[in-house]
Amino acid sequence: MTLTLPTPAQPLKIGTRGSPLALAQAYETRSRLMAAFDLPEAAFEIVVIKTTGDKVLNRPLKEIGGKGLFTREIEQAMLVGDIDIAVHSMKDMPVLQPEGLTLDCYLPREDVRDAFVSFDHESLAALPEGVKIGTSSLRRRAQLLIARPDLEVVEFRGNVQKRMQKLQDGVAVCTFLAMAGLNRLGMADVAKSAIEPDDMLPAIAQGAIGIERRLDDMRMAEMLEALHDRETGERLAAERAFLAALDGSCETPIAGLAELDGDTLRLRGEVLRPDGSERIFDEATGAVEDGAKMGRAMAAKLLEQAGEGFFDWRV
Numbered sequence: 001m002t003l004t005l006p007t008p009a010q011p012l013k014i015g016t017r018g019s020p021l022a023l024a025q026a027y028e029t030r031s032r033l034m035a036a037f038d039l040p041e042a043a044f045e046i047v048v049i050k051t052t053g054d055k056v057l058n059r060p061l062k063e064i065g066g067k068g069l070f071t072r073e074i075e076q077a078m079l080v081g082d083i084d085i086a087v088h089s090m091k092d093m094p095v096l097q098p099e100g101l102t103l104d105c106y107l108p109r110e111d112v113r114d115a116f117v118s119f120d121h122e123s124l125a126a127l128p129e130g131v132k133i134g135t136s137s138l139r140r141r142a143q144l145l146i147a148r149p150d151l152e153v154v155e156f157r158g159n160v161q162k163r164m165q166k167l168q169d170g171v172a173v174c175t176f177l178a179m180a181g182l183n184r185l186g187m188a189d190v191a192k193s194a195i196e197p198d199d200m201l202p203a204i205a206q207g208a209i210g211i212e213r214r215l216d217d218m219r220m221a222e223m224l225e226a227l228h229d230r231e232t233g234e235r236l237a238a239e240r241a242f243l244a245a246l247d248g249s250c251e252t253p254i255a256g257l258a259e260l261d262g263d264t265l266r267l268r269g270e271v272l273r274p275d276g277s278e279r280i281f282d283e284a285t286g287a288v289e290d291g292a293k294m295g296r297a298m299a300a301k302l303l304e305q306a307g308e309g310f311f312d313w314r315v
């Protein structure tokens with residue numbers, strides 16, 4: 001079969017949210033496709049789609065709830081053929097795709113660490129007692145409170161500029177962002193330091209971009225195959241199997257990270273209570289091809305250790 005490549009007259013339509021980070025990720029995808037198939041920029045069209053998560057700005061995300069808050073409208077557009085592919089932060093992706101869609105293409109993963117962002121302090125370890133920290137992430141909140149029960153957490157949403165303004169206004173003394181996002185926005189300099197996974201285990205799939213397509217779109221399957229990063233795929237297979245087996249959603253503080261050393265995969269995972277009163281952690285190593293199995297096994301072990309009641313706060 002010969003591949004019919006997109007042209008300026010029949011461009012490949014890339015669906016994305018309109019945030020600066022989402023656009024940066026869509027541009028990166030476009031650049032990689034241009035390079036892989038020797039195509040001009042005009043052979044692509046970036047289609048910006050507003051999602052529920054973008055529209056509801058005045059409430060904490062965990063209250064709006066529901067899976068696919070940042071993806072539903074984009075997936076709908078793909079199913080009806082308005083776009084050909086969708087570019088996503090894998091961190092925000094539910095583990096299951098809607099019928100008719102598939103996600104099997106990952107770009108090379110960025111820095112997985114969280115960034116410590118502050119005007120006044122150099123690092124998490126250097127934070128004085130009892131200060132206010134800003135985050136809307138249940139995971140970061142729980143992890144911080146486990147290590148530092150003295151800290152006070154205030155709700156922090158919005159883009160990087162808005163968060164920096166809040167820090168300037170003294171709403172909190174520091175906040176946390178994914179290094180990956182800052183790097184992709186060319187804003188790594190707002191990070192005072194990067195937090196090692198030992199101190200703050202990242203969210204599942206943090207730093208990874210995935211490209212979704214229609215399952216029966218063989219042209220896109222072939223084009224995306226050229227972009228897929230195998231190592232990222234192997235790491236996410238383990239992390240997402242762990243998440244799936246925990247039935248995780250954005251209401252559940254779950255963290256996990258798979259790393260590769262040759263053909264050996266090291267998986268770390270944890271579940272926490274949002275108030276930071278309990279943390280259950282596990283670590284395993286195994287063959288890379290067993291990643292998904294390791295993820296499921298670790299989830300089962302953590303669920304057993306957690307016991308009844310641990311997840312009761314789930315809404």
Ligand SMILES: NCc1[nH]cc(CCC(=O)O)c1CC(=O)O
Nearest residue numbers: 089091177178180181206207208
């Ligand atoms: N939940 C929002 C979100 N989704 C992906 C990223 C960052 C980029 C990434 O992890 O790939 C962010 C912002 C943040 O956590 O700072």
